[in-house]
Structures are given as structure tokens and as C-alpha cells.
Amino acid sequence: MDILTVLPSDFGYVIFTYLYSWIMLGYLAVKVGGARKKYDVKYPTMYSDKEQVFNCIQRAHQNTLEVYPQWLVFQTIAALVYPLSASVLGAIWVTSRFSYAWGYYTGDPAKRMNGAYGYIGYFGVIILSISVALQLLAKSDLSKGSTSKSENKRVMSGFLDGIRCGDCECNVDWGERRNTIASIAAGVLFFTGWWIIIDAAVKYPDQGQFHHAYHTCGVIATVAFLMINAVSNGQVRGDSYSEGCMGQTGARVWLFIGFMLAFGSLIASMWILFGGFVVPQKPVVYPGIAIFFQNAFIFFGGLVFKFGRTEDLWQ
Numbered sequence: 582m583d584i585l586t587v588l589p590s591d592f593g594y595v596i597f598t599y600l601y602s603w604i605m606l607g608y609l610a611v612k613v614g615g616a617r618k619k620y621d622v623k624y625p626t627m628y629s630d631k632e633q634v635f636n637c638i639q640r641a642h643q644n645t646l647e648v649y650p651q652w653l654v655f656q657t658i659a660a661l662v663y664p665l666s667a668s669v670l671g672a673i674w675v676t677s678r679f680s681y682a683w684g685y686y687t688g689d690p691a692k693r694m695n696g697a698y699g700y701i702g703y704f705g706v707i708i709l710s711i712s713v714a715l716q717l718l719a720k721s722d723l724s725k726g727s728t729s730k731s732e733n734k735r736v737m738s739g740f741l742d743g744i745r746c747g748d749c750e751c752n753v754d755w756g757e758r759r760n761t762i763a764s765i766a767a768g769v770l771f772f773t774g775w776w777i778i779i780d781a782a783v784k785y786p787d788q789g790q791f792h793h794a795y796h797t798c799g800v801i802a803t804v805a806f807l808m809i810n811a812v813s814n815g816q817v818r819g820d821s822y823s824e825g826c827m828g829q830t831g832a833r834v835w836l837f838i839g840f841m842l843a844f845g846s847l848i849a850s851m852w853i854l855f856g857g858f859v860v861p862q863k864p865v866v867y868p869g870i871a872i873f874f875q876n877a878f879i880f881f882g883g884l885v886f887k888f889g890r891t892e893d894l895w896q
Contacts (some may be wrong), residue, residue, distance in 0.1 A: 592661075595660040598656070598668050598672055601671075602649070602653075605678050608679075609641060609642040619635075638686055655703075655707050658710040659709035666840070669837075669841065670702040670844075673699065673702035675702075676699075678696060679696070681696025695856065695860075698847075701847055701848060701851070759891055766889065767885040768882070769882075770882030774877070774878030778799055790868060798846045799879065801846040802847070802876045806879055808835060809887050817829070843883060844880075850877070853872050854870060854872060
């Protein structure tokens, strides 16, 4: 069996993500080796009783090694079905380990939170791995209990397709109303995000407490929301009858840019929260929290609207 025919065509991006993580681990290891010579900490001593900075450098490397195997498992599972998304999330996590380490290298352990945005990539691949598991279970159920050929050939249009609701006595056809429910849920998330930031802006109008430039994240997240949902799954897969001016490649590039903007705004909001409010220990932290939750709600609202609906009901 040729491995090139088994793996998705975009799995090459995932391999580059693995190489990126190898470079990151090598960099952290070299920094520890240099710190051992600088602070005269001999092997096999793990930590120093005198040098706090060395302990911070060592801990940055050690913590990464503790999390790396778990990330590697979820990254691989997610990449088998979502190679592009897993690559982006993986690159975010690997990059965050640099920020985490550089904050630790200052000797102030609190500054390691500069890499907190890595949780986006870490939990992102976990969510995608759960999606893969749900799709496999749904496929197993169809193969065992389905009697119609159309059900056996059913194509998954999003990661929420694997979720099944139990029978309800109210006789509501959730399948027919799925698009409506997903649209309402996405609208509520989007509205909640903007309501939170408007509340913070009204409560703290002073530039010293809430700089108006921080609204840029929410604007970019909104643009990303529209970009992600401007192309259908059929256009991305190449199944659409109208391919547009750039065809399938253009749709994929457009979707990729939309996701990059969405992840970028969410990462920036976390950076603002920790770098602009938590680490400086400002007396008022609510504006930073509002910025983060605004972008988080818009981000997840975009995912629900994109993957929560099914295109089968459009026909």
C-alpha cells in the first residue's frame, strides 16, 4: 500500500509542522545547555539551589517535553482528516512555546503566560480529534444499522454531523431544522461577543483604562466570520456547479485566509488580556477580559455557522 495514496494530499503541511516543532525543541535544549555552562550546573542535576534564572530556563524546556507527547498524538489524529486546520493549530502551539520560553527566560515565572495563546492550538487539535472520533462512530453506526444505499453513501459536510440527538416526544424533526438551530446559535454567539465589548466600552470610556485600538481585534474577527462563511463546503471540495473566478483553489485560499484572521484575532485578544492587563497588574482587568470573550464568541460563532449547518438541506 502506497502511503502517499492513504494520507490526505495536504498532509505535507502537517509534516512541516512536525519539523517546526523539532526546531523548537532543539532550540530549547540548546538554551538549557548554554545555561548549564553559564551557571555551572553539572549533569545530572536537574535544578539549581542557587540560580533562579537557570531553573526558569530548565523549566521552560521540561514543561514543553511534558506536553509535547500529548500534543503529538492529538495533532496526528486531527491531521488525518483536517490537515490544513491541524497545521495552522499546530503552528500556533509551537510558536507559543517560543513565547512561553522567552517569558520564562527573564527569570520572572509570571511572564511565561506570554505563551498562553498556545492553548488555542492545543485545545483546537483536541476538539478536531473529538470530531474525528465522532465521525468514525457515526460511520460505524451507519454501516451496522443502515438499510438504504443513500445513507451508506452519505457525505459528512462538517464536524457536527457526527453528533446525534436522542428521540424526543415532542416530535420535532431536528434534521430539517438543523440549519435554523445552527444559524440561531451562531447569531447568539456573535451578538453576545459584541454586546460584551460594547458594555466594556461604555463602562470604561477612558483611553487609559481601555485603549480604543483594542477594538481592532473584534473588527478583524468579524471580517474573518464573514470570509469563512462566504464559501461553501462544496466549493472547497470542488463539488459546486459554479466554481467562481478562481475555482476550488481560490475557495481554499479564501477559507485559509479567513481562518488565519480568525485565529489571529483570538490570539491577539489573549495577548492583550495578559500583556496589557494581567501581567502589568492593572487595577481594572475587565476590558481585557471583554476583548478576549468578544473574539472567542465571534470565533466559535463562525465555526458553528460554518460547520453546524448541512448543505444537504439547501437542495
